[in-house]
Amino acid sequence: MRNQSPALCTREQLLQECEEARLRIAFFDLQESEIEAYEAIANKDECVANLATEKQSTALELIRRRTKAIRTKRFGRNALVATQRLAKVVAVVIAIIVLGLTTVFAVTPSFQIAVRDLLIRVTDQYAEIGIKDNRTMIVPQGWTGEYFPSYIPKGFRLQQKSENAMAFSFVEYKDATGKFIIYFEAQEGSRSNIDTEGARITTTTVHDHEAMVVEKENRITVSWVEDERYFVIMFDGEMSEAISIARSVQRVR
């Protein structure tokens, strides 16, 4: 009726419209008081406070549990549900604690660091254990994370990275066409969500760890848990390339 000119309405229709308008005003008033109640809950309720703010969350344990669920049920329907749940709840944190904690780089200041590998050589007489520094790789200057991908496809330049040492570190690369790569690593105490609605979800392995691959609208997200941390690669391109980047992640400290 509201699409019709009042001149073409009957008196009954206009009266009905009037009543509906009255109802709307009443709902408007009702909603205002409801919002005040929600705000009171938001300020008092610990559960809400924990959801909205970053505290000592048990996110890592949640990932572990759910990753285990994926492993044990990966061939069943439950695997998909568990994977989706994992993806939805905890897979990705690209967290900016407060505005301004990231730095945008016009030029990429990077530096080379030595990558140390654990050396274990077992002979008939003894086992030699040591650390060898035999490779170097490029990481952004001031990188606060403990790991970094050794493979970034050609043409991608550093756009921004986390600036301070916190519970997480992330870096974003972009190429000339606007495609991006995001690498993210977090330790216990971080969490966020990833949009999996309508996404295709599969699994792969990264460093012998189960990894979840979410494919949605040409965006690939690979996430896995390793060494008390969880890692996320988001790539605006081919899945095989995203997995290659993920598998190239290695310890840099």
Place this chain on the structure above:
Amino acid sequence: MIIVPYTILLIGDDSDRAFMEQLYLDYSRLMYSVAVSRLGNPLDAEDAVHEAILRLIDKIALLREKDSCTLRRYIVITTKRVSINLGIKKGRNQSVSMDQEIIESMEDTDAVVDDRVFANIEAEELARALRELPQRERDLLRWKYYEDWPDEEIAYALGIAKNSVRKYLTHARRLLRTLVEEKLK
């Protein structure tokens, strides 16, 4: 520390991204409050808030035009709507307070709007009566007359046939009218 979902970080336009970051910082607690109140489960609430953010990102241009009060209402309505749909998907439908059998058996001719008794009632009185309505009826009237939900979505949310929505609305409005009349006595 407030965490900002990656979906906001990925917004290409710097100005839009800054707008959404600020919006998230300002309203995330309210959104979680709405979602937890509606869903009762923190994990589901996280899902709902994330989904709501995705919807809000789609409406950045519209959100930018709104004053803070309207923006707050829009965010609450969006979060609540997403939470309701998520609750339905997860099989946690609202308790049924309507007498489904009676309503379904109503003749179409019964579903005639007869609310003119509201005409002389102040909106505040009507709001008070609405508070006393069972939640399902209140939701139904709210969705139809305040939030402009299409009948298909209302039917889905209530688990009824689309062509029954009108009967349910009539029932809810009669119930409201009874409450108002009682208040007038």
